[in-house]
Amino acid sequence: MTVKMTVQGGLIYLTLVFFVATIIARRGGWRTIGNAFWGTGFVAAVASVIWRGLHTGHPPMQNLFEFFLCMAAALWPLSVLSRRHNGLDTTVQDALLGVLILIPAGFVFGEDVRRLPPALQSSLFIPHVGSYVAGYVLMARAALMALPLFKRDIASDLLRQTETASRQTATIGFVLLTLGLLLGSLWGKICWGHYWQFDPKEMWSLAAWLVYAGYFHERMAHGVRAPRVLAALLWTGLLFIVLTLTWINLSRLFVGMHNYA
CATH class of the missing domain: 1.20.1440 (de novo design (two linked rop proteins))
Known part of the structure; x- marks a missing residue:
């Protein structure tokens, strides 16, 4: 430090x-x-x-x-x-x-300061990374908003307001994460000739996306009957984001084409 x-x-x-x-x-x-x-x-x-x-x-x-x-x-x-x-x-x-x-x-x-690599000198650089910047922040906020859902004795009005706010925030974040994945896939096709390379960061980003897809499936299938499950899924997705940003980028065990730390 x-x-x-x-x-x-x-x-x-x-x-x-x-x-x-x-x-x-x-x-x-x-x-x-x-x-x-x-x-x-x-x-x-x-x-x-x-x-x-x-x-x-x-x-x-x-x-x-x-x-x-x-x-x-x-x-x-x-x-x-x-x-x-x-x-x-x-x-x-x-x-x-x-x-x-x-x-x-x-x-x-x-x-x-590092020179911008040729692969990053693309018109997709700002929209792709920007989508993830906003998407990650929104998903972190959604997880924090959902903390009261872990309480067993939460009032019904607070439950409704908290769940709605966290879900709306996560919805926008999910759209941005989806956009980031699609733009990244297009960018990969332009740079390396393939939409998907099974790169560690690609796989972990997809894993986080799938966790959030599971959250929305749970919400659509069962509503708010299990609020702690919804909150747990939001926090699990955030954990995957943290791992993607830190461990996957920094660890030498996961050397890939997207390491930018």
């Missing part, structure tokens, strides 16, 4: 400070101050992404460090849009998610 003594590191740590301040303020009942911290943290997160893009000379989506920066920047708009749509205020959970995302970016992943 290392501290980044650079402008990039400073922007990351500034964002972390505002996200933590958001959690403290909102938990302390200072809603307006917390919202101000939350919005300022978003500005700092966007500044971090822009700085990285200017520093590298290409869209900052090449490796895990840049991917995590983009996920942190996507949190605020997705949080605001979600609250306006379903009325569920998840600012504290979203800020906590932002902290968890930025800790690896700030202290674990290196910030060395």
Whole structure:
């Protein structure tokens, strides 16, 4: 674990400070101050992404460090849009998610600039990676929203509101993950001549997609009769995402064509 003594590191740590301040303020009942911290943290997160893009000379989506920066920047708009749509205020959970995302970016992943490989110099680069950035953030938010579903004595009104909000969030995330898979398949055909290479990252991304497909099948088949099963499926899908982003990308046991860490 290392501290980044650079402008990039400073922007990351500034964002972390505002996200933590958001959690403290909102938990302390200072809603307006917390919202101000939350919005300022978003500005700092966007500044971090822009700085990285200017520093590298290409869209900052090449490796895990840049991917995590983009996920942190996507949190605020997705949080605001979600609250306006379903009325569920998840600012504290979203800020906590932002902290968890930025800790690896700030202290674990290196910030060395790498030349963009020819395979990534494609018009599909931004839409493919962008779909996964937004999709992963939404699926993480859906899992956090579903936490109350594990309670045995949850009130029926809260059950209905929580389940609806998590399902709607997961639905949009699932569409984006599907889009990411399809764009990745098309990209693979263009670059390597095949739509599917059975690459470790391809297989684990598909595994996560299948878990979420199982979630929607369970929801359509049985409704909310087993809310803990629905919540467990959302968390299982998130576990697969975490494994895909970290272990599969970082482990030398899974060397493939998509390793970008």
